[in-house]
Amino acid sequence: MGTHEYRRYVALGDSQTEGVGDGDDRTGLRGWADRLAEHLAEAAPGVGYANLAVRGRLAAAVRAEQLPAALALRPDLATVVAGVNDLLRPGFDADETGGHLEAVFAALTGEGVRVATLTFPDVGRITPLARPLAPRVHALNDRIREAARRHGVVVAETAHHDVVTDPRLWSADRLHASPLGHARIAAAVADALALPGSDDAWTRPLPPRPVPGALRAAAGEVAWAGSFLGPWLLRRVRGRSSGDGRAAKRPDLLPVDPAGGLAGSGAAGR
Template identity: 75%
Template sequence: MPGVQVPFSRYVALGDSQTEGVGDGDDLTGLRGWADRLAAHLARHNPGLRYANLAVRGRLAGQVRAEQLAPALALRPDLATVVAGVNDLLRPRFDADEVAGHLDAMFAALTARGTRVATLTFPDVARITPLARPLGHRVTALNHRIRESARRHGVAVAETTRHAVVTDPRLWSADRLHAGPLGHQRIAAAVAHALDLPGSDDSWTHPLSAPATPRPSGLRTCAAELRWAAEFLGPWIARRLHGRSSGDNRTAKRPHLTLLAAERTQET
């Protein structure tokens, strides 16, 4: 719907590595990510849009609340996205009620200020990483609580978990923990659709035009899983054992509300 202006002019994104944009670009050339892509979508329909991204990789839901909520409220957004909880899911000790409580508190504080809030549910991790199958019940439990909290506070939910394309390996980066560029593009489109933004539709739910390459089976599958565990899972566990995080000494990439650069508004 060209010419239709979106009702938002101040967008603030809160979260962890997915919202920061890990998997879409790199730390040398710069990260983009789904929140930047959503901001670009908004800016095409409102060139005066100002955008801040407070997300920092490695943050637990409680840390997102403690570190990002107050700065977000101070920016007086009319739109905010809140996505957190995956880092909690991966920890040995996981309490779905505790994590959901942090999300609920952020939803409540933002909507109480008149902010439109959007979030998303998480996909079945076992379909992305077979070794993560034991975490499936955690994902289900957290998604259920996210939906309940969203209903209470009038938060828009992008239901990514309900569509098979979300676990297509071509949407994920090599570490299988972060979306790749195509995955970030689909997440941005999903959130835009959940918010019923001009120019959005359900095409993000459609399968990719070419069929995916069949997964290897038998010994080849085992070998691939062992390589992934050695390259990505092992270092992640080592950081946890030493009390370190990928987000140590990092700060938000876009802490202030600023206009998007023109080149960033050309595509979602």
């Protein structure tokens, strides 16, 4: 499909696609999907963009809640990025999660939609306390690749590049990308889709930075555990999600301003 044909872009997923880490709930979230929509608009003015992603959503919820809404919008381009919330759960099953994602891929491509997704970095390289999750990340990435291959889905292989685990690409909670990280994700997806003006610059490392000493690094781990890991575990124990009571920030196809001001995006309606 030619780039000029991308006139209706719909993003499905969880907090990363919603834009958590790039802005806030008071001023509004931007995020990589918004940035990708802006890139599309530079090449094809008049493109419409909807973002159905909601933080905390599991792959099953993306399939059950977001897929019908996405199909109703009749997109010609969709991005589907989910599964991290699943792999953080004690009962994670890579085949089950991959099956939900594959069902979304199949339904969208079956309607002639161009679909893009991405693989995930090893979270253990972002925070040492998450190292036991590495096998889960690799298993999920394998299922995503297999499903994508079967359905002709474009994959942005972010997992293959060291830069994606640079701390500067991640927010303080180490679960969500920083503004710079969201910009790199958008660039990776644009590159995978071969959009005009895209290239592999997103794979290049950032300038060197001072490496913290062992004592400072250990203090940082303790601070992170108290500020972010503890509250996250408490929500799990209580059976709550960060997305409880939230709706999609941009449920309708609305015009995109390539300068960065998306009509209808932001904190309103949350």
